[in-house]
Amino acid sequence: MLFDCLQMPEWCLRFGIVLSANQQPFSREEAALYTEHLRTLGLAHGIDRIGVAPATVMQRARETLHSRKSVGLHDTMQFTYRNPDRSTNPDAAVPNAKAMIVGACSYSTDTPDEPTQLSARVARYAWADYYEKLRDGLGVVTETLKSDGWNAQVFVDHNALVDREAAYLAGLGWYGKNANLLISGAGSFFVLGSVVTDAPLVVNERLVDDGCGACKRCLDSCPTNAIVEPGVIDAAKCLAWLVQKPGVFNRGYRVALADRVYGCDSCQDVCPPTVRLGITTKPTNVRAWVPILHMLNMEDAQLMESVGQWYIADRNPMWVRRNLLIVLGNIGSAEDEGVRNAIAKFCTHPEPMLRAHAIWSAARLGLHQFIPQSDEDPVVVEELKNLPELRVG
Known part of the structure; x- marks a missing residue:
């Protein structure tokens, strides 16, 4: 039948x-x-x-x-x-x-x-x-x-x-x-x-053998050493999690974030089976980068619509802006008027979380004129106590 x-x-x-x-x-x-x-x-x-x-x-x-x-x-x-x-x-x-x-x-x-305008990388x-x-x-x-x-x-x-x-x-x-x-x-x-x-289908009975062998390129390429042993990730170090995690972004890994605003592909980009054997197609309707300054100027609703399929904790646009501000400090230029305007704006932002990360970026770029001498919020106070060194290059 x-x-x-x-x-x-x-x-x-x-x-x-x-x-x-x-x-x-x-x-x-x-x-x-x-x-x-x-x-x-x-x-x-x-x-x-x-x-x-x-x-x-x-x-x-x-x-x-x-x-x-x-x-x-x-x-x-x-x-x-x-x-x-x-x-x-x-x-x-x-x-x-x-x-x-x-x-x-x-x-x-x-x-x-890669676009010519200042952009952040998406996984x-x-x-x-x-x-x-x-x-x-x-x-x-x-x-x-x-x-x-x-x-x-x-x-x-x-x-x-x-x-x-x-x-x-x-x-x-x-x-x-x-x-x-x-x-x-x-x-x-x-x-x-x-x-x-609940259909009684025929299920697989043979597992695939390990194909990695002695290769450890993924461990060596992780920018934060988050792969603490083969197959084991310390989420507290993993950039793919840290960009999603709400709260203050760990200062120890902000420089390692580099130009990433969402996700991290480092451990996959060097994987031989993935690089050699991956199914590749021509890019159509994909967004590998996002414009930093443009997104920092968006209103909440517009910003969240632009990152619709991303996981954002509590759908709070603050976490996207936080990541963008860190990237700005990593790759922005102090000579760029748009960068200076963004740093100045967010160093006086009413949200302490954004002030704190903008202050970090200002210090990285040598834009100390925008850094306040003091602040009443403990998150910002802690940031002022731990200003990073000027970025070189």
Whole structure:
């Protein structure tokens, strides 16, 4: 019955026989046919890689999250660390879950030319909304499952599941020493997501062997030494987290931020499998850089609209401005009138957090005329006590 429905799904749905067919157990052959049908469907709708993992508790990931959380390696990061027991249990997302259909969409795009205006760098995964393509493709798979009488739910860019572990269990790749999932024959420039379902699909039974060997380029290239050992990240040092973390940006890592306003690709840009094997496309409608001075002059609503798909804590534009001000101190020129005007404006800004970071940048650029002699706010006072040296070059 199932095979016939796969051949003529519209006929099956029209006459309402799929639900009754699904009340009977799948044979191994039927399950394999249905699994392949769903995989082919996802690939046809823009997903680059698909695998199927068992929807059992991801015990290894659970133990890892608890262990790293216990020693503070997560810093204040939440996401899947918030509730490890939930984020490693697919059954908590979909009752009686049997399988996770894991999809991966590449965001490996040739780097566009750098603009001539003063600009800040954006991490590659945020050049466009790559999750939208993945969400759409997995959505088609989900609707097919539901139409066929199964319960299914999409989880893309969501804290309900540890997506890298799901992809690993689905046989899509291995964990690199930079803690990213390296997809076999393609590298790590992928966004990941899953469909959790109670359909009894054929799941992967063979994990991908480590492909890193003795290579440790990612460890050597990290600008803050955040990869404390192979596969282990100290979030308190990781720029990709620090640009998202609310509060005062750690002074010890501001210079290392360089021109980055959102994310960091350093450990992936040097990864041999990613560099050699990554799927590359010509850049279209991507935004690899953002104009610093223009964004600093935006009103709140305009600024947040311009960074729509970025994760911004509490959707507070202050954190975007904070990052932009640090970048301004790292790459701006004191001879640039626009830079001087921005520094002057934010050194007297009513928000102490922004005053503090503008003061840091003013000192870096030698614009001490804009630095106040004193301030009543403790955040700014602390900044005045720890002014950086003048930037050289």
